[in-house]
Amino acid sequence: xxxxxxxxxxxxxxxxxxxxxxxxxxxxxxxxxxxxxxxxxxxxxxxxxxxxxxxxxxxxxxxxxxxxxxxxxxxxxxxxxxxxxxxxxxxxxxxxxxxxxxxxxxxxxxxxxxxxxxxxxxxxxxxxxxxxxxxxxxxxxxxxxxxxxxxxxxxxxxxxxxxxxxxxxxxxxxxxxxxxxxxxx
Amino acid sequence: xxxxxxxxxxxxxxxxxxxxxxxxxxxxxxxxxxxxxxxxxxxxxxxxxxxxxxxxxxxxxxxxxxxxxxxxxxxxxxxxxxxxxxxxxxxxxxxxxxxxxxxxxxxxxxxxxxxxxxxxxxxxxxxxxxxxxxxxxxxxxxxxxxxxxxxxxxxxxx
Numbered sequence: 001x002x003x004x005x006x007x008x009x010x011x012x013x014x015x016x017x018x019x020x021x022x023x024x025x026x027x028x029x030x031x032x033x034x035x036x037x038x039x040x041x042x043x044x045x046x047x048x049x050x051x052x053x054x055x056x057x058x059x060x061x062x063x064x065x066x067x068x069x070x071x072x073x074x075x076x077x078x079x080x081x082x083x084x085x086x087x088x089x090x091x092x093x094x095x096x097x098x099x100x101x102x103x104x105x106x107x108x109x110x111x112x113x114x115x116x117x118x119x120x121x122x123x124x125x126x127x128x129x130x131x132x133x134x135x136x137x138x139x140x141x142x143x144x145x146x147x148x149x150x151x152x153x154x155x156x157x158x159x160x161x162x163x164x165x166x167x168x169x170x171x172x173x174x175x176x177x178x179x180x181x182x183x184x185x
Numbered sequence: 186x187x188x189x190x191x192x193x194x195x196x197x198x199x200x201x202x203x204x205x206x207x208x209x210x211x212x213x214x215x216x217x218x219x220x221x222x223x224x225x226x227x228x229x230x231x232x233x234x235x236x237x238x239x240x241x242x243x244x245x246x247x248x249x250x251x252x253x254x255x256x257x258x259x260x261x262x263x264x265x266x267x268x269x270x271x272x273x274x275x276x277x278x279x280x281x282x283x284x285x286x287x288x289x290x291x292x293x294x295x296x297x298x299x300x301x302x303x304x305x306x307x308x309x310x311x312x313x314x315x316x317x318x319x320x321x322x323x324x325x326x327x328x329x330x331x332x333x334x335x336x337x338x339x340x341x342x343x
Contacts, residue, residue: 020206024210024211025210027214031217032217040242040243040306041240041241041336041337041338042237042240042241042334042337043239043240043335043337045333045334045335047331047332049326050326050329120314120316121315121316123312123313123314123315124235124309124311124313124318128237128335132239132337135239136239179315179316181316
């Protein structure tokens with residue numbers, strides 16, 4: 001009898017916490033509904049600093065320049081010939097590395113320059129597609145170089161001096177010229 | 186021995202303790218509160234970013250400022266027309282001339298030592314022509330904001 005009573009009194013001293021879960025659920029659902037997870041991804045680029053004086057026209061050997069022109073009709077002209085976006089990456093890679101030592105491709109990866117020029121009427125989508133392909137060419141080359149040298153894929157986790165060495169061997173030189181304005185909207 | 190256990194079980198009520206449930210739910214709640222960012226300002230432009238493959242993830246949200254370029258949505262087409270416009274924060278501005286002030290306003294919120302890490306995320310609609318984008322880029326270069334991110338979606342490999 002005494003035992004039973006003591007248990008009873010202990011039970012009544014507890015605060016009923018079962019509604020706590022409901023309150024917390026309510027808050028949780030409120031946050032779930034009102035917030036949206038915005039993940040921002042994109043192509044990271046570094047712009048050249050602005051200078052008032054136009055840069056001196058460099059004397060470049062034509063074989064070291066991979067010129068890509070995009071017109072207002074979103075058509076591509078690669079090294080003076082019409083081309084397709086799909087083939088751009090492979091052509092750029094071949095141009096940079098020049099594995100067969102062709103006379104008309106770059107002398108060495110460090111001398112290779114990719115020149116991109118678009119029109120003010122070019123679609124942003126096309127521009128980004130082209131930019132993406134050119135970046136992909138470099139990314140793949142860096143990855144191949146990293147695999148050959150260190151046996152690991154190229155990524156941001158790679159030690160800084162490894163990355164520096166790879167980038168020193170195959171520097172990304174992508175120069176963007178002032179766009180033409182034939183097809184402005 | 187077994188009869189002893191049986192007796193004891195028969196005594197207590199067969200209820201599951203829900204005392205830890207609030208803790209679990211609170212944990213979830215805090216997770217969502219920390220992970221999500223309340224987006225301030227409404228979108229006055231229609232921006233559908235293009236797809237790409239070579240993407241970098243922007244890590245620190247506090248170091249990023251956003252510039253939107255696109256055509257005004259139907260609601261605002263009467264006021265702003267249908268030509269591509271620039272939106273900074275939650276306002277549609279007249280032209281790229283407002284960008285330096287916008288960048289400066291963001292800069293003061295960031296500690297000085299991290300100013301070089303500030304990235305501008307350009308959220309541009311795929312159908313916009315490069316003219317306006319070029320003007321923005323020139324303005325960014327003039328204001329010495331050189332870290333730029335062309336916001337894009339991940340391309341689904343078909």
